Amino acid sequence: MLETHGLTRRFGALVAVDDLSVSLPSGGVTGFLGPNGAGKTTTIRMIAGALRPTSGRVVIEGIDAASDPAEARRRIGYLPESTPLHPELRVDEFLAFRGRLHGLHGPGLRRALDSAIARCSLTDARRRLIGVLSKGFRQRVGLAAALLHDPPVLILDEPTSGLDPSQIQEFRALLRQLAERHTVLLSSHVLAEIEAVCNQIVMISGGRLVARGSLDELRARAGTANRITLEIEGDPVEVLRGLVEVEAIRPLGRVDSWHRSEIAGGDEGRLRTAIAQRCLERRVPLRELSPRPLSLEELFLALTTESVTRGGGR
Amino acid sequence: MSGTPAAGARPSGSPRSEGAPATAAMRGAATRGPALWGPALAIARRELLSAFGVGAGWVVVALFLLPCGVVFTVGTFRNGEPASMRAVFEAAAWILLFVAPAISMRTLSDELRLGTFETLTTAPVGDGSIVLGKFIAALVTLAAMLAPTLVLAAGLEAHGRPDWGELACGYFGLLLAGALYLAAGILASTFSASQLVAYLLAFFFWLTVALCCRLLPTIASAGWADFLYAADPLRRLRDFTIGLLDTANVVYFVVLTAFFLAASTASLRARRSA
Numbered sequence: 203m204l205e206t207h208g209l210t211r212r213f214g215a216l217v218a219v220d221d222l223s224v225s226l227p228s229g230g231v232t233g234f235l236g237p238n239g240a241g242k243t244t245t246i247r248m249i250a251g252a253l254r255p256t257s258g259r260v261v262i263e264g265i266d267a268a269s270d271p272a273e274a275r276r277r278i279g280y281l282p283e284s285t286p287l288h289p290e291l292r293v294d295e296f297l298a299f300r301g302r303l304h305g306l307h308g309p310g311l312r313r314a315l316d317s318a319i320a321r322c323s324l325t326d327a328r329r330r331l332i333g334v335l336s337k338g339f340r341q342r343v344g345l346a347a348a349l350l351h352d353p354p355v356l357i358l359d360e361p362t363s364g365l366d367p368s369q370i371q372e373f374r375a376l377l378r379q380l381a382e383r384h385t386v387l388l389s390s391h392v393l394a395e396i397e398a399v400c401n402q403i404v405m406i407s408g409g410r411l412v413a414r415g416s417l418d419e420l421r422a423r424a425g426t427a428n429r430i431t432l433e434i435e436g437d438p439v440e441v442l443r444g445l446v447e448v449e450a451i452r453p454l455g456r457v458d459s460w461h462r463s464e465i466a467g468g469d470e471g472r473l474r475t476a477i478a479q480r481c482l483e484r485r486v487p488l489r490e491l492s493p494r495p496l497s498l499e500e501l502f503l504a505l506t507t508e509s510v511t512r513g514g515g516r
Numbered sequence: 517m518s519g520t521p522a523a524g525a526r527p528s529g530s531p532r533s534e535g536a537p538a539t540a541a542m543r544g545a546a547t548r549g550p551a552l553w554g555p556a557l558a559i560a561r562r563e564l565l566s567a568f569g570v571g572a573g574w575v576v577v578a579l580f581l582l583p584c585g586v587v588f589t590v591g592t593f594r595n596g597e598p599a600s601m602r603a604v605f606e607a608a609a610w611i612l613l614f615v616a617p618a619i620s621m622r623t624l625s626d627e628l629r630l631g632t633f634e635t636l637t638t639a640p641v642g643d644g645s646i647v648l649g650k651f652i653a654a655l656v657t658l659a660a661m662l663a664p665t666l667v668l669a670a671g672l673e674a675h676g677r678p679d680w681g682e683l684a685c686g687y688f689g690l691l692l693a694g695a696l697y698l699a700a701g702i703l704a705s706t707f708s709a710s711q712l713v714a715y716l717l718a719f720f721f722w723l724t725v726a727l728c729c730r731l732l733p734t735i736a737s738a739g740w741a742d743f744l745y746a747a748d749p750l751r752r753l754r755d756f757t758i759g760l761l762d763t764a765n766v767v768y769f770v771v772l773t774a775f776f777l778a779a780s781t782a783s784l785r786a787r788r789s790a
Contacts, residue, residue, distance in 0.1 A: 278638065286632040287630075290566050295562075302554070305554060
């Protein structure tokens with residue numbers, strides 16, 4: 203389990219992370235989202251131990267990172283965004299070095315090395331110089347280094363940047379597998395990736411927690427679960443006039459006489475029933491009436507904008 | 517990437533035993549890892565692998581040996597000259613001012629430039645271990661640099677009767693002085709991701725110290741002149757090169773080396789808070 207309690211980091215007058223308290227249960231992938239400058243990297247660096255918080259605490263598997271930093275760091279595998287490696291070393295030399303830093307040696311180190319190399323499909327590259335590897339292979343080396351000491355918590359900062367689509371698919375499969383045994387905190391700008399692999403999302407803006415929960419919970423929180431897509435033959439504003447369940451109509455496009463629009467309202471079920479009844483009453487041809495949950499992109503914008511409007515952002 | 521984790525040996529029944537790549541024993545081994553020396557030696561080993569693997573270390577060794585060889589041939593290895601390495605040692609004392617910063621400049625600057633410093637600080641490694649590991653590697657490089665000059669001493673042995681006590685004392689002095697220059701160079705390398713800046717900081721610092729200690733006493737008061745005389749590393753090193761093993765000189769180099777290593781550790785600690 204990974205917890206932060208009132209985590210705050212100031213750089214002079216700038217408050218990069220402000221009183222951030224989150225708790226990640228063991229296992230699963232948590233997506234860490236926020237606009238540029240939201241404080242994601244600062245938060246991750248504090249959790250990983252690269253940066254000292256101005257105030258607040260990081261607790262990893264019950265160990266306070268401030269009072270026992272070495273033990274806390276043993277429980278973390280960290281892959282920074284830029285995947286820093288030593289280009290002059292061979293893959294197995296670099297991994298052995300990282301293993302030794304974690305106190306692994308002898309047969310234990312060899313087993314860990316073989317395992318990490320196999321899990322990240324580096325067997326054919328284990329004697330190659332890191333400097334000549336492709337971006338994808340370098341990412342694998344970075345991930346293997348993070349996995350080497352079998353940490354319960356994995357922190358991955360933009361792990362798929364620079365990977366090609368097939369490598370991204372492979373990485374996601376690996377991530378799902380890792381989530382069975384590790385608590386994974388995944389920071390990514392690729393919202394589709396978060397949507398595809400994360401079972402929980404933590405969203406920050408202006409250094410503050412904006413929202414936390416599953417995608418469905420966040421949609422409900424943003425009030426965006428009650429949207430439907432409607433396609434009828436006729437002007438929806440005219441057809442739906444007077445329906446109390448309808449709060450807003452947003453045109454999405456028109457093909458010939460067919461109008462496609464997004465309807466927002468109260469309860470999604472009642473809204474769809476009311477619209478269907480209205481179309482029947484007025485004998486308006488209807489060919490789509492479906493719930494339209496917001497994409498993560500829209501949700502992200504809705505929640506971060508809401509945060510700024512409330513004065514939560516800086 | 518593989519979807520098949522390597523077979524592990526987690527105790528069965530553990531919720532994470534399926535496909536566990538690293539065993540509980542391995543995690544136990546990690547927990548029992550030495551706090552200071554283990555990581556320091558791992559860092560030193562990696563440093564040496566990097567330095568000598570790509571050839572930079574060999575270049576530094578060659579750059580040091582070349583002028584030493586010239587001085588030996590011209591100043592020592594001649595008929596009528598005493599069978600002594602003094603001239604080489606005295607030249608080496610000055611050459612070290614140039615070469616030691618070249619060894620130390622990459623220690624932390626390169627980590628900062630590559631971003632590997634981030635992964636180093638997020639491993640269960642103390643700042644003291646990082647500095648110690650870098651220092652050990654730099655010291656081994658220095659020793660590897662001095663070792664080939666033993667061939668010169670062997671040449672003296674073949675043609676004369678050198679005082680091996682004096683030679684040993686000279687080498688000991690060079691190691692002590694080199695250690696001091698390296699420790700200061702490591703501190704310089706904690707300040708910048710640029711190896712050039714780290715080199716210049718270390719080189720000009722010692723050049724300034726050497727010049728101040730030699731030139732300022734002529735215009736300084738008696739008290740200051742005594743202080744500058746005592747502070748001169750080259751003068752103290754000269755005592756070693758003539759076979760004089762003075763405890764005060766040993767203490768001078770050891771204490772200042774420890775000071776710069778402690779300052780380097782503090783500088784790294786400050787980086788985490790910056």
